Amino acid sequence: MCYTNLIDRIEKRLIKELKLKNTDYGEYVVEIQNRFRHVKTHLLTPVQLDFYNRIALKFTERAKWYEAICYPVLNHPLEKLRDEEEDSLLDELIFLFRECEKYADISKKTSDDENSEAFSFDMVSNKGTNFRTQTFVLREGDKKRSAELEEKINEILSGDSNVDVCTLLKILDKKLGK
16 A cells, blocks of 8 residues: 555645646646757767657556656665655656756757757846746857857956856846836
């Protein structure tokens, strides 16, 4: 019964954190797989790729799917999970799903233009600013204008990396807040 309860807790957190529309295993697994189907796998690290491939596995048994996706996080079978590892497992699972979401978004937004550059990031500050992951694409046609703007900005930066980066982040914070 403890093992079933563990799977239930993992499932509940996954549904909540990923804001899944479906709560039935058979439906939300398809929803997750569809969400990540655009990922360009060559962008992923080996651990992310292993995790990504396990997401795509089709199991009729819910527990088998969770065992598969948890293995890259634990490096051992889920059945051997120690109580003190559970919180870490949940956090790391959500982190890996978020990373796959970023790569799915980057892959979708750059699929029509391989020469474009995509940037995906989260921003958090101690002043309460917290933006969920956002992805921006610099299209080939805008690269020259961007390079000119970058040159102008570099000319006025102070040379103090900390001040420069914090200033640029404050500018981003204001731009993203609009």
